[in-house]
Amino acid sequence: MSKQTQRKSMDYVKKEYKRTRTMPANWYLSSYEYKFNITHMQPFLKKLKEKKLVANKCSGCNRVFFPPRLVCGKCLVKPDRWVDIRDTARVATYAIAYLKDENSEVQEKPMVLVHHDGADTSSIAELAPGVDVKDTYISMPIKAHWKDNPEGGLMDIEYYDLMDDDAEDLNESK
Amino acid sequence: MDKVGIVGYNQVKCYSDANYGRYEMIFEAVRGAIDNAGLKKKDITTVISATNDYYDGRTISNCFTVEVGGGYMADESKVEMDGAHAMLYGLMRILSGNHKLAVIWGGSMPSCYPYHSARLYETDPTWERPNAYVNDITSSGFQMRAYMEKYGLSKEDIAKVAVKNKKNAAKNPLALEESQNPNISISDVLEAEIYADPVTELMVAPPCDSVAAVLLAPERQAVKITDKPVWITGVGWNQETYYLGERDLSQSTSMEHAAKAAYDMAGISNPRNDLDVAELFEVCAHEELIFTEALGLVEKGKGPQLNTEINGDFPINPSGGALGGNPPCATGLIRIIEAVKQIRGEAGQYQVGDVKRAVASGQIGMCAQNNILYVLEGEN
Amino acid sequence: MGRQVAIVSAGYSEHASKRSDVSMPELVNEAIEDCLAKVPSVELKDIDAFVNGNMPAFEGSNIPELWMTDWMGARNKPLMRVTTGGTTGGSVAISGYYTVTAGIPGIDTVLAIAFEQQSQGDTSVGLASVAYGEISILNSLGISYDQLNRLLSAGAAIGVAAYQATTYMSKANITEEDLARVVVQNRRNAAKTWWAHLKMPDLTIADVLDTPYVQYPLRYGMVCPASDGAVAMLFTTEEKAKDMCDIPVYVNGVASVANETAVLGYDGSGSAQLDPSEQLGAMKSADLAYSQAGISFPRKEIDYAEVYAPFPNQELMWVEKLGLFEETTAPEMYETGVTAHKGELPVNCSGGVNSTNAIAASAMERPSEAALQIMGKASNQVPKTVHTSIGSGWGGSLNLITLMAMSDEPKRKWK
Amino acid sequence: MSEKIIEKNKGLVKADFGFWVGLYMDKFYDTFEQKKIIGNKCQECGAVFVPPRNICGICNIKLPLDQNWIDVSDEGILINYTRTAYKVTDRRARKAKKLNDIGMVQLEGSDTAIVYPLIDFKEDDLKTGMKVKVKWKDNPTGGPSDIEGFIKG
Incomplete structure (x- = not known):
């Protein structure tokens, strides 16, 4: 990121420094393992197979975590209740990434944070391929698009479809 | 210095490959400490963690631990050293008068990363690291040889420490199971595989998975929280030079400086009489002897002559010390916890009679380059 | 109870994209020398303790303070290392304050050092590995590597900032031009700061808007550079400070509040920061620090602000969250010149992080610049007299916030 | 509660420095x-x-870059040594096939010691205080690996 930045940004007052020798080194993250307890994810993954969404809820602060969380940081307890969540959602916020595809052409790709109705957290997701990125706006209503045969994984929701927005203040929020 | 009390503690059992997620383990340690003191999340005003980016395999290793470590909307920071150093920062924060309850936690899971490589990153990258002849393994060998040759000691003298610690660890339910051995003998230690001659495998503190947490509070709050607060009456920390070739490895200059500062603060003039027990973070068996001498408990070179068994003249590491399990970033904190247990009389099978004053230490670096020492006292 | 703490000096190394002439400790040494040169009565041996930090994963060295001991002059001295990601500098400065205020016998004068030599490492891997562990769990839960790659590109600092920019722009109803204006002000200021990196005396808004997008709504021209640099600050007690310099700067309030992470939660769960520009943590930090410093009307009482903002939208957002302006009014203040060098409340006259970003050092350059402005020793000194100033920092996934409030009078009150 | 499910994931990337x-x-x-x-x-x-x-580090004063450089002999005294069964690299620590001798040598004219392997020594030969000599690589390139190790002096 940073190196590109300098190449493409504007000229600035530069000073040259003497180059001394360099000593190489590496950091192999491939020799690391990351351990996670995903026990609390199981009810959620199981329900995905039925095209249903569940989230866990903290009894202390009543926040609903979707996807489920191990610990509620606000209360420092494990969430202990399960609640159903609708598959309708809103765009919490978005950004547009410019990524090179196989032909090195830059593609505009919207990255959205999806806030499901009834949940208190947002998660990162993709919009339907046909959505024009320029039309994306904050709090745009969307709906989960399920895979034909859900397998109980996070990819079961392939992407999010747009919903008709009949709110009267649509033009203002746009 | 104002009085600061340790009001709660908790340690997750040491495992060589824990069946735990990282966040789960941190949560268990912190929640346990809060429960141990009978407190709530909202009582926490500051959280100091001890983690290491190279041990956890991620940049900003404390970024995602905010929630599980009790740091949500609390004044949070991280000390990238031993857990004992994190407690130093927690202590400073309490002393400042800004905070009423500090949570200090530290730990990592070496089952998830190449421990010795992560330690190799501590060496000078422009001189020693490319060839890796200096690393935590060889430096321990150098240190033991330097100590033995200077005072004419034998390998048996060093092995005795390992035997004592492994036997003590057998009485400590939280120690690493692989380290607990009530029947170990000196010849077992000497005949174990060579690690870095003269150091053998069994003289080395085995890296393992664990997280520990400690709660600190100023005097006014501490006496309300618990009947048995343990007061921090002295602290000293110090760093000596890095280059092994410049240091006298047979002694620990940094520990001597740290001990002087801590003793002055606590008003200790004769450590052998004024202290009842020591919990020291020894990466290798011989380090315990070097520290014993640096702490002024015996004359230099006389470390092996002191009986440091649980019922001995001056008990050292009744919990088994780091040889009973060395979770990086947590070991120093565990030493403090063990000293607190001794003072509170909660050490169970390895309780050392009546303990009024104890010292606990933490360290980082090759051959204990940076040491920190605490003097802890019970209520009289 | 704690002691009053004063900043007596601050020093910098030169900042550039590649300080290939110096090693990490030599870079640090430049900053130490500059810092001590401003207080002739203090020598290296007079320093009682060191606190330092950098972002180790960006440089491939674990706890570099260990091998740098001699190079820094820290042999046989107490040393503590604090690192918290982007806020490292802020956290180190705050730990410097705590080390002095704690009143530990024999520890009065503390040198705080933060440094970064990014040209030695791989910043993109460094940034990606912040969220790498969390993202890898998503793979176990059924997300393909293809999609993970895209998520990774959004997991880094720029991704977080882009989300934040979108919400802020929509809330404040501003255009990219308003963002570009902030950049222009910063980089023109940087041209007058000797140690700054991107010095652009003739930059215009059109120049900035002419560059391509990195991630909408942020363009290449708006993004901070990657710099090599170091900064050092000298803290001491109230009594000693008076002998060391003419105008000691008293640290009256500090805070480093942590919030839940934005965009991505731990273990790959969702983020509870539904609106990344809301910044509860920043507001809590401001509350804490201002109440310690006895600041009740930040807008009126604060004369100068150094705000940690690698991206222009953050500068706008942060000055509001720290109580300097009403919500969504910051863009107007930049347009009318309130925040300019000659303005009523100058912001980031050093050029800010937007012009110079040696990651760990950046968050300490904010309080150090804020202090130098009070002393009257800043390199782009503002014409008005500064009595009270603040320096802030953010790091992690928008979740760690540091703030230091200082003034030319010791105002810290203990209950 | 059902049984704990722990997932382990390998890291994928590598950072170069x-x-x-x-x-x-x-x-x-x-x-x-x-x-x-x-x-x-x-x-x-x-x-x-x-x-x-x-x-x-002893006097806490700056040493200037342009003066006081001194030639040091490439012969010295072995002040410490160890035999290790491990080889540590950036990636992992591996058990070596045979024990390696690593020595700490104080070169004549210097007050510090440097650490390099001891080449072709038998275990019984090793003694602190013995004289050793630097073995240079045939084509030195200006880096720490130009010194291959120490041989008998």
Whole structure:
């Protein structure tokens, strides 16, 4: 990121420094393992197979975590209740990434944070391929698009479809 | 210095490959400490963690631990050293008068990363690291040889420490199971595989998975929280030079400086009489002897002559010390916890009679380059 | 109870994209020398303790303070290392304050050092590995590597900032031009700061808007550079400070509040920061620090602000969250010149992080610049007299916030 | 509660680093190319440092870059050694096939010791205080690996 930045940004007052020798080194993250307890994810993954969404809820602060969380940081307890969540959602916020595809052409790709109705957290997701990125706006209503045969994984929701927005203040929020 | 009390503690059992997620383990340690003191999340005003980016395999290793470590909307920071150093920062924060309850936690899971490589990153990258002849393994060998040759000691003298610690660890339910051995003998230690001659495998503190947490509070709050607060009456920390070739490895200059500062603060003039027990973070068996001498408990070179068994003249590491399990970033904190247990009389099978004053230490670096020492006292 | 703490000096190394002439400790040494040169009565041996930090994963060295001991002059001295990601500098400065205020016998004068030599490492891997562990769990839960790659590109600092920019722009109803204006002000200021990196005396808004997008709504021209640099600050007690310099700067309030992470939660769960520009943590930090410093009307009482903002939208957002302006009014203040060098409340006259970003050092350059402005020793000194100033920092996934409030009078009150 | 499910994921990426050695070490490595070793001397206490540094840790004063450089002999005294069964690399620590001897040698004319392998020594031969000599690589390139190790002096 940073190196590109300098190449493409504007000229600035530069000073040259003497180059001394360099000593190489590496950091192999491939020799690391990351351990996670995903026990609390199981009810959620199981329900995905039925095209249903569940989230866990903290009894202390009543926040609903979707996807489920191990610990509620606000209360420092494990969430202990399960609640159903609708598959309708809103765009919490978005950004547009410019990524090179196989032909090195830059593609505009919207990255959205999806806030499901009834949940208190947002998660990162993709919009339907046909959505024009320029039309994306904050709090745009969307709906989960399920895979034909859900397998109980996070990819079961392939992407999010747009919903008709009949709110009267649509033009203002746009 | 104002009085600061340790009001709660908790340690997750040491495992060589824990069946735990990282966040789960941190949560268990912190929640346990809060429960141990009978407190709530909202009582926490500051959280100091001890983690290491190279041990956890991620940049900003404390970024995602905010929630599980009790740091949500609390004044949070991280000390990238031993857990004992994190407690130093927690202590400073309490002393400042800004905070009423500090949570200090530290730990990592070496089952998830190449421990010795992560330690190799501590060496000078422009001189020693490319060839890796200096690393935590060889430096321990150098240190033991330097100590033995200077005072004419034998390998048996060093092995005795390992035997004592492994036997003590057998009485400590939280120690690493692989380290607990009530029947170990000196010849077992000497005949174990060579690690870095003269150091053998069994003289080395085995890296393992664990997280520990400690709660600190100023005097006014501490006496309300618990009947048995343990007061921090002295602290000293110090760093000596890095280059092994410049240091006298047979002694620990940094520990001597740290001990002087801590003793002055606590008003200790004769450590052998004024202290009842020591919990020291020894990466290798011989380090315990070097520290014993640096702490002024015996004359230099006389470390092996002191009986440091649980019922001995001056008990050292009744919990088994780091040889009973060395979770990086947590070991120093565990030493403090063990000293607190001794003072509170909660050490169970390895309780050392009546303990009024104890010292606990933490360290980082090759051959204990940076040491920190605490003097802890019970209520009289 | 704690002691009053004063900043007596601050020093910098030169900042550039590649300080290939110096090693990490030599870079640090430049900053130490500059810092001590401003207080002739203090020598290296007079320093009682060191606190330092950098972002180790960006440089491939674990706890570099260990091998740098001699190079820094820290042999046989107490040393503590604090690192918290982007806020490292802020956290180190705050730990410097705590080390002095704690009143530990024999520890009065503390040198705080933060440094970064990014040209030695791989910043993109460094940034990606912040969220790498969390993202890898998503793979176990059924997300393909293809999609993970895209998520990774959004997991880094720029991704977080882009989300934040979108919400802020929509809330404040501003255009990219308003963002570009902030950049222009910063980089023109940087041209007058000797140690700054991107010095652009003739930059215009059109120049900035002419560059391509990195991630909408942020363009290449708006993004901070990657710099090599170091900064050092000298803290001491109230009594000693008076002998060391003419105008000691008293640290009256500090805070480093942590919030839940934005965009991505731990273990790959969702983020509870539904609106990344809301910044509860920043507001809590401001509350804490201002109440310690006895600041009740930040807008009126604060004369100068150094705000940690690698991206222009953050500068706008942060000055509001720290109580300097009403919500969504910051863009107007930049347009009318309130925040300019000659303005009523100058912001980031050093050029800010937007012009110079040696990651760990950046968050300490904010309080150090804020202090130098009070002393009257800043390199782009503002014409008005500064009595009270603040320096802030953010790091992690928008979740760690540091703030230091200082003034030319010791105002810290203990209950 | 059902049984705990722990997931383990491997990291995938690798970060490359290149450390600038800086002016002092650059000067030091320059002489390696001629198979020579230099150190810098503290103007106050007279200690000679190999490798060089910018501050004398003993006196806490700056050592200037342009003066007080001293030639150091490539012969010295073995002051400490160890035999290790491990080889540590950036990636992992591996058990080596045979024990390696690593020695700490104080070169004549310096006050510090450097650590390199001991080449072709038998276990019984090793003794602290014995004389050893640097073995240079055939084609030194100006880096720490120009010294292959120490041989009997």
